[in-house]
Amino acid sequence: MKLRTRSSAIIGTICLVASLALTTASADEPTAPRGSAEITLKEVARAQNPIAGAAGPGDTVWIAERAGTVRVLDDQGLGEPVLDISDETTVDGERGLLGVAFDKEFAHFYISFTNREGTSTLDEFAVRDGEIQPDTRRTVLTQTQPYSNHNGGDIRFGPDGYLYIAFGDGGSGGDPHGNGQGLDTLLGKLLRIDPSGGEPYAIPADNPFVDDPNAKDEIWAYGLRNPWRFSFDTGTGDLLIGDVGQNDWEEIDWAPADSEGGENYGWSQMEGNHPFRGGTEPANHVPPVHEYGRGGLGCSVTGGYVYRGEAIPELKGQYLFSDYCDGTVRALRMANGEVTGESDLGVSGGQVISFVQDGKGELYVLDIAGSVSRIDPA
Secondary structure, eight states: OBSSOOOOOOOSOOOSSSSOOOOOOOTTOOOOOOSSSOEEEEEEEEOSSEEEEEEEGGGEEEEEETTTEEEEEETTEEOSOSEEOTTTBOOSTTOSEEEEEEOTTSOEEEEEEEBTTOOEEEEEEEEETTEEEEEEEEEEEEEOOSSSSOOOOOEEEOTTSOEEEEEOOOSSSSOTTOTTTOTTSSTTEEEEEBTTSSSSOBOOTTOTTTTOTTSOTTEEEEOOSOOOEEEEOTTTOOEEEEEOOSSSEEEEEEEOTTOOSOOBOOTTTEETTEESTTOOOOTTBOOOSEEEESSSSOOSEEEEEEOOOSSOGGGTTOEEEEETTTOEEEEEEEETTEEEEEEEEEEEOSSEEEEEEOTTSOEEEEETTSEEEEEEEO
């Protein structure tokens, strides 16, 4: 680990799909919007394979670069790395530094990455006066990954103050180990833990499977293939998950703020609303709130956020998302857990790998090729 040191060179782009060819519009050039809000993408920084981000202390945005560096975006632009674990991770397959998060008080910073052996690792650092304290680093949780894809890796704190962790089904294709439906593994799940409640963490007493001897206590929801990006609506507390599909269907899953957990999103019996390879729909299957097929350019959904900023009033309450291959920024209008409309917002973010929400509810789009762009009114 290195602190406040040079940025590491990052080779290649993330291998969510192989042999991808994609032509995109300039991040500063809006196209004619076809939705209810007119937006543009304003490039505010260039990074080396930006892959994730989080709102930080003092109205900053912390940007993670895939090879293992973290840099701070403020009014002066993107600074030098404040954290560098590039000698501890690897970027083969879909590995690397995959997620970052702060707790509510900005007292702790968490990183989610795959180590040199490919093991998913969640580490914690104390933060003082907005700076990482390297000597406080500790490992909170690890999970062995059988393959180099479908690692998941997104992390964030929910409105309840607990840390949620997304893991894919372990990789390969078609979930060969049945991890999506198996409650005896953390793979293919959304987890919920209390990192400050125990050593290395505590299990919230109201997690849905704490009384099931055949299930992992950490599990909050299951039946996920590769929940690459998830978020909580800061206005309602609802949960939304962008789960990457296998061959035919990309899906967005939803759970209300008052959910008690335990949702089964169906994988690998289901791919979206459709039986997968002759699978049988589980009796407790929670179908996606939205799905789209791969008949067009889409290949890998990138989940985003419900917009709660002030800059674009027409977008308030709409869920923004994209696709790694298509790059179009889209919005879903929702009511009571049902989609009531979809908009093409008329801009392309390139190879959209992630969205980031700042402390004021404004959104940024990360293009794995290097662009960090803010969603602005056109």
